[in-house]
Amino acid sequence: MVRPSSEALVSGEVYVPGLPKEYVTAKYGVPADDIAKLASAENPHGASPKAVAAVEEARQRLDIYPDWTARQLREAIGAKYGFDPEGVVCGSGETEVISMVIRAFAAPDDPVLMHAPCFPLYRIYANAEGRCPVYVPMGKDFDPQIELYLETLKKVNPKIAFITNPHNPSGQMLPEADVRRVCEAASEDTLIVLDEAYVHYSEETFGMDLLREYKNLIVLRTMSKAFGLAGLRVGFGISANVDLIRPLRLIKPTWNMGQMQIAGGVAGIDDDEHVQRAVRTVVEMREYVTAGVNNIPGFRAVPNSRANFFLTEILNPELDATRVFNALLQRGVIVKDGSDIEGLGSRYLRVDVNLKKHMDRFLWALGDIRA
Ligand SMILES: Cc1ncc(COP(=O)(O)O)c(C=O)c1O
Structure with missing residues (x-):
């Protein structure tokens, strides 16, 4: 019988994405324009206008193969x-780059280090490829427990060690000194992967600078968040050590980036105005919405998120995440149910920071829920 190469490909974990607006409209009759979509960490102001114009223009080249290495985008x-x-x-x-990194730098059965909870695709891809995820638990309010992380790094000597900065799903940020400690504590055969999908919202820039100092470091970024291009699908890995990048080029699906992705990426990467607009909104609204949650009895915002989402903790023992998640859906608010995120669980929801009207709808809906 033909069988997939690992059991994980038969019965393994499947990624649970945030729900689309259409689901809520069809199930609860809430008009799409009224829905607060707060489960996919998308940009409050939509796509970079510069990227949109470039994508329009790239339509003229749809019959032509793109450069298979996306040279123009790499240059930009x-x-x-x-x-x-x-x-x-x-x-x-960026998810495609994560999958390339796991295949290129860890062999079957090799350990891959990550926090629990973490972005589920590190674990899902590692399992699907027969690599072995090793978890470092987080502490109170999702403290990254850096001492424990370093201890585990030394003990396990993983082939890859993931750091998500800011962390998903908590938004906690490891300071530069701690990221340096991880790079320095890693053995010569460990690749440190610094996933900066949400870094713009932290207003920190040190990750890229560290690349010049540490030869075992690669930074991953996405254009789905601060650039607003989640639907275009553009992410990248970057390192000062080209020996870390060459294997990724060899393992990637050859023409993985189409003309529109390349053109949109080239124009979008320089759209600082759009990025800054999103950052301003998120920083202001993060303060506003977390203060609002803390004023609603039975709930609490986990402090110190530096991302465009935060965790809401359910303090009321008569409620759990799935109940609150469903009650919010009924009221036209889509969040992430912590029960669907391994290592997070039934006392938490992950909620995006977005425009004030969406934050107000979320706060109203949360306050309206009765046990
Ligand atoms: C931590 C982290 N890394 C990477 C990604 C991947 O983003 P994309 O594949 O849209 O570029 C996400 C998306 O949710 C994420 O949360």
């Missing part, structure tokens, strides 16, 4: 951050 990214384009690899979303 290299120029933006001051690195050799040979040190850049592009993916159809």
Whole structure:
């Protein structure tokens, strides 16, 4: 009988995405324009207008193969951050780069280190490829427990160690000194992967600078968040050590980036105005919405998120995450149910920071829920 190469491909975990608006409209009759979609960490102001214009223009080249290495986009990214384009690899979303990294740098049964909870795709891809996820638990209010992380790093000597900064799903940020400690504590055969999907919202920039100092470091970024291009699918990996990038180019699906992704990425990467607008809104609304949650009896915002989402803790023992999640859906608010996120569980919801009207709808709906 034909069988997939690992049991995980038969019965393994499947990614649970945030629900689309259409689901809520069909099930509860809430008009799409009224829905607060707060489960996919999308941009409050939509797509970068510069990227949209470039995608329009790229329509004229749909009959022509793109450069298989997305050279133009690598050059634009290299120029933006001051690195050799040979040190850049592009993916159809950052998730594709994550899957390439796992395949290229860990062999079957090799350990891959990550926090629990973490972005589920580190674990899902590692399992699907027969690599072995090793977890470092987080502490109170999702303290990254850096001492424990370092201890485990030394004990396990993983082939890959993921750090998500800011962390998903908590938004906690490891300071530069701690990221340095991880790079320095890792053995020569461990690749440190610094996933900066949400870094713009932290207003920190040190990750890229560390690349110049640490040869075992790769930074991953996405254009889905601050650039507003989740539907275009553009992400990248970058390193000052081109030896880390070459294997990724060899393992990636050859023409993984189409003409529109390349053109949109090139125009979007320089759209600082759009990024800054999103950052301003998120920083202001993060303060507003977390203060609002803390004023609603039975709920609490987990402090110190530096991302465009935060965790809401359910303090009321008569409620749990799935009940609150469903009650919010009925009221036209889509969040993430912590019960669907391994390592998070039934006392938490992950909620995006977005425009004030959406934050107000969320706060109203949360306050309206009765046990
Ligand atoms: C931590 C983290 N990394 C990477 C990604 C991937 O983003 P994309 O594949 O849309 O570029 C996400 C998306 O949710 C994420 O949360």
